[in-house]
Amino acid sequence: xxxxxxxxxxxxxxxxxxxxxxxxxxxxxxxxxxxxxxxxxxxxxxxxxxxxxxxxxxxxxxxxxxxxxxxxxxxxxxxxxxxxxxxxxxxxxxxxxxxxxxxxxxxxxxxxxxxxxxxxxxxxxxxxxxxxxxxxxxxxxxxxxxxxxxxxxxxxxxxxxxxxxxxxxxxxxxxxxxxxxxxxxxxxxxxxxxxxxxxxxxxxxxxxxxxxxxxxxxxxxxxxxxxxxxxxxxxxxxxxxxxxxxxxxxxxxxxxxxxxxxxxxxxxxxxxxxxxxxxxxxxxxxxxxxxxxxxxxxxxxxxxxxxxxxxxxxxxxxxxxxxxxxxxxxxxxxxxxxxxxxxxxxxxxxxxxxxxxxxxxxxxxxxxxxxxxxxxxxxxxxxxxxxxxxxxxxxxxxxxxxxxxxxxxxxxxxxxxxxxxxxxxxxxxxxxxxxxxxxxxxxxxxxxxxxxxxxxxxxxxxxxxxxxxxxxxxxxxxxxxxxxxxxxxxxxxxxxxxxxxx
Numbered sequence: 464x465x466x467x468x469x470x471x472x473x474x475x476x477x478x479x480x481x482x483x484x485x486x487x488x489x490x491x492x493x494x495x496x497x498x499x500x501x502x503x504x505x506x507x508x509x510x511x512x513x514x515x516x517x518x519x520x521x522x523x524x525x526x527x528x529x530x531x532x533x534x535x536x537x538x539x540x541x542x543x544x545x546x547x548x549x550x551x552x553x554x555x556x557x558x559x560x561x562x563x564x565x566x567x568x569x570x571x572x573x574x575x576x577x578x579x580x581x582x583x584x585x586x587x588x589x590x591x592x593x594x595x596x597x598x599x600x601x602x603x604x605x606x607x608x609x610x611x612x613x614x615x616x617x618x619x620x621x622x623x624x625x626x627x628x629x630x631x632x633x634x635x636x637x638x639x640x641x642x643x644x645x646x647x648x649x650x651x652x653x654x655x656x657x658x659x660x661x662x663x664x665x666x667x668x669x670x671x672x673x674x675x676x677x678x679x680x681x682x683x684x685x686x687x688x689x690x691x692x693x694x695x696x697x698x699x700x701x702x703x704x705x706x707x708x709x710x711x712x713x714x715x716x717x718x719x720x721x722x723x724x725x726x727x728x729x730x731x732x733x734x735x736x737x738x739x740x741x742x743x744x745x746x747x748x749x750x751x752x753x754x755x756x757x758x759x760x761x762x763x764x765x766x767x768x769x770x771x772x773x774x775x776x777x778x779x780x781x782x783x784x785x786x787x788x789x790x791x792x793x794x795x796x797x798x799x800x801x802x803x804x805x806x807x808x809x810x811x812x813x814x815x816x817x818x819x820x821x822x823x824x825x826x827x828x829x830x831x832x833x834x835x836x837x838x839x840x841x842x843x844x845x846x847x848x849x850x851x852x853x854x855x856x857x858x859x860x861x862x863x864x865x866x867x868x869x870x871x872x873x874x875x876x877x878x879x880x881x882x883x884x885x886x887x888x889x890x891x892x893x894x895x896x897x898x899x900x901x902x903x904x905x906x907x908x909x910x911x912x913x914x915x916x917x918x919x920x921x922x923x924x925x926x927x928x929x930x931x932x933x934x935x936x937x938x939x940x941x942x943x944x945x946x947x948x949x950x951x952x953x954x955x956x957x958x959x960x961x962x963x964x965x
Contacts, residue, residue: 475504546572
């Protein structure tokens with residue numbers, strides 16, 4: 464058997480100029496060593512160059528795991544298509560995007576996962592009913608992130624009387640993925656990882672395209688020693704294996720056995736700051752026993768931790784887009800992993816469940832809300848350096864049966880005192896979040912499955928139903944006219960009894 468193991472320095476020579484490269488990883492499973500080798504080769508030789516990179520969620524982008532930032536050199540990339548771009552430094556990829564040095568698109572993560580799978584199956588492309596009348600709709604912005612992105616890569620098609628977004632299939636020349644171990648035949652296991660993400664569909668897409676699959680692993684073991692149930696990518700799809708010992712398991716985490724099921728220690732709740740706790744506690748009133756809940760990044764990630772404190776965590780189940788179900792989702796940079804998960808699905812399958820509305824409730828974040836109840840979550844024109852991308856938000860929000868958005872009422876210097884039973888606003892935020900016009904549309908309730916949507920803030924809760932956004936309740940001591948209506952750019956409907964306080 465010819466060995467598939469190659470040296471790290473040989474990777475860049477296997478990627479042709481102009482290739483379309485599928486990059487694996489999010490804040491976990493990042494092939495950081497391989498990406499670093501490609502970036503170093505470009506600086507040394509000028510090749511590979513003019514690459515198109517596509518990824519589910521931002522591969523790395525943190526100080527201890529730069530990931531995609533290794534490729535942030537003018538001339539190396541011609542185009543990036545990604546589900547999210549959080550926490551990228553201003554000096555790298557974000558700067559290239561802002562200065563139009565490459566084409567940049569932000570698409571729903573679920574569509575990117577489906578795109579890989581459709582290429583693998585030889586089908587014409589990925590279809591989605593999520594995202595109609597949002598910024599990814601080509602009749603609005605088409606997911607374009609900058610002026611260099613002049614091509615509409617998405618189309619609107621009608622099937623069975625329903626509008627869908629369509630992303631045509633295209634060849635994947637190289638897939639860069641990561642696993643825990645490979646055997647000598649190239650079979651890949653992920654036993655020590657907190658997720659498997661899209662490694663399988665990425666590899667299959669490259670194979671179906673006649674491309675290459677390069678896998679970064681911690682170790683190589685003898686052929687036949689991996690349990691077949693542990694193999695997540697078969698060796699028939701893997702061309703080359705690169706050994707990089709002791710990578711980070713996830714952002715800021717060297718290794719935690721509870722994230723991959725190798726240990727099941729007692730769970731310890733994270734401590735949100737008092738203002739985050741105040742908002743998350745209001746959200747607890749909407750949680751029902753038996754709920755299967757999808758969580759997004761932000762304040763909602765603290766809801767499971769409050770349930771753990773009160774002994775209710777086992778009454779519900781939480782899922783996150785990276786694939787874990789059950790257990791205790793982590794917060795901060797650890798989000799995407801769960802301690803003591805009950806199951807870990809591949810991300811493509813997890814998004815199938817989201818798109819099918821297979822969960823009871825979703826809790827997500829928001830940046831702006833308009834009078835129609837529409838939400839912007841991913842980008843502010845006034846602060847382009849903070850644009851995070853939409854990630855799995857569109858797939859989740861458009862299909863949730865019950866939907867809650869959590870966030871602060873204003874931003875930019877807001878200072879709250881929640882040390883007692885009443886909320887006191889010591890300093891108001893400079894930026895209003897309930898605005899007459901959104902910078903960008905990430906969610907439109909008129910095109911969602913939810914018949915009712917809640918918007919929970921520290922001082923007030925709003926409810927959208929039957930096309931109307933209405934004030935529903937306020938926190939103790941809040942002056943409705945001064946602290947709520949006076950800090951909005953529009954006047955909502957008022958459906959609140961005087962006794963309805965948090």
